[in-house]
Amino acid sequence: MLKKSHTNQYHRLAVSDVNGLTDDSVMLTFDIPEHLKTDFQFVPGQYLTLRHQIQGRSVSRCYSICSPVGEESLSIAIRKVHKGQFSNYAVDELSHRDQLEVMPPMGHFKLDEGWLEERHQPACYVGVAGGSGITPIMSMIKSLLTKTASAQFVLFYSNRSEQSMMFRETLGRLVDQFRHRFYLVPFFTETQDDSELIHHTIACALKGKFDTELSSEYLSSLTSRPPRFKNRHRLVSLWPSVDDGSLENCFRRE
Ligand SMILES: Cc1cc2nc3c(=O)[nH]c(=O)nc-3n(C[C@H](O)[C@H](O)[C@H](O)COP(=O)(O)OP(=O)(O)OC[C@H]3O[C@@H](n4cnc5c(N)ncnc54)[C@H](O)[C@@H]3O)c2cc1C
Numbered sequence: 001m002l003k004k005s006h007t008n009q010y011h012r013l014a015v016s017d018v019n020g021l022t023d024d025s026v027m028l029t030f031d032i033p034e035h036l037k038t039d040f041q042f043v044p045g046q047y048l049t050l051r052h053q054i055q056g057r058s059v060s061r062c063y064s065i066c067s068p069v070g071e072e073s074l075s076i077a078i079r080k081v082h083k084g085q086f087s088n089y090a091v092d093e094l095s096h097r098d099q100l101e102v103m104p105p106m107g108h109f110k111l112d113e114g115w116l117e118e119r120h121q122p123a124c125y126v127g128v129a130g131g132s133g134i135t136p137i138m139s140m141i142k143s144l145l146t147k148t149a150s151a152q153f154v155l156f157y158s159n160r161s162e163q164s165m166m167f168r169e170t171l172g173r174l175v176d177q178f179r180h181r182f183y184l185v186p187f188f189t190e191t192q193d194d195s196e197l198i199h200h201t202i203a204c205a206l207k208g209k210f211d212t213e214l215s216s217e218y219l220s221s222l223t224s225r226p227p228r229f230k231n232r233h234r235l236v237s238l239w240p241s242v243d244d245g246s247l248e249n250c251f252r253r254e
Pocket of ligand 1: 080081
């Protein structure tokens with residue numbers, strides 16, 4: 001395997017594409033030149049640190065990679081934060097061919113190093129995301145579905161409304177393309193009648209209390225296509241505070 005050079009060094013990369021995701025978010029894509037391909041290898045879940053001069057000041061911020069492994073380019077997704085310096089600049093001003101300083105991928109919230117190996121399969125990954133927290137999970141979902149033959153993924157994704165949901169179309173396409181492998185359980189906190197229960201459910205999930213609210217009956221009531229878990233599937237939690245044992249208790253109670 002080729003060795004990475006200095007991983008904490010910035011490199012100038014050109015923005016090759018800017019795609020609007022919602023009214024207040026964009027996906028930025030960088031082409032990685034041949035000589036930097038090894039430095040910019042990543043494990044799904046990792047992030048890039050970007051640096052740029054904004055109004056005469058050097059501003060650096062981290063953004064998770066949302067593209068899958070194995071693509072020629074790397075993408076990140078940025079959502080505006082109220083009065084936030086970098087995010088507003090990125091969403092409103094950045095365009096094709098602009099250059100940014102970018103540090104190679106880092107971060108420990110990522111798939112296990114051996115995620116591609118046969119001995120880790122079949123596995124069912126369970127992820128929980130709210131708003132722009134979807135970005136690292138997006139890379140995991142696409143990588144697992146396209147690079148393994150058997151991995152399943154269940155995503156609980158909370159947003160204010162369907163319109164504010166980042167990657168809405170991509171997720172819809174993945175649901176259609178990977179039937180019985182990808183399950184999306186969306187929550188819309190502004191529009192759903194049972195929003196109190198939804199807030200409670202998400203709060204429980206985020207705190208690592210995956211218990212009664214996420215029973216299989218509750219899942220069935222939320223989605224027309226409840227996940228089919230096979231006993232042979234290993235359940236893997238992608239939320240640090242939720243251990244694999246809690247998932248087993250919740251999902252296998254039938
Ligand atoms: C590992 C990691 C991965 C991330 N991945 C993503 C991602 O994929 N997508 C994404 O959108 N974001 C991501 N983030 C968040 C991102 O790094 C930025 O924090 C976010 O975009 C806000 O940056 P900003 O410059 O726009 O806001 P900032 O300018 O940093 O401001 C943030 C907030 O603080 C307020 N504020 C700033 N200065 C002051 C002050 N002096 N007094 C009072 N209030 C103040 C601002 O009004 C604003 O509401 C990630 C963060 C980390 C650590």
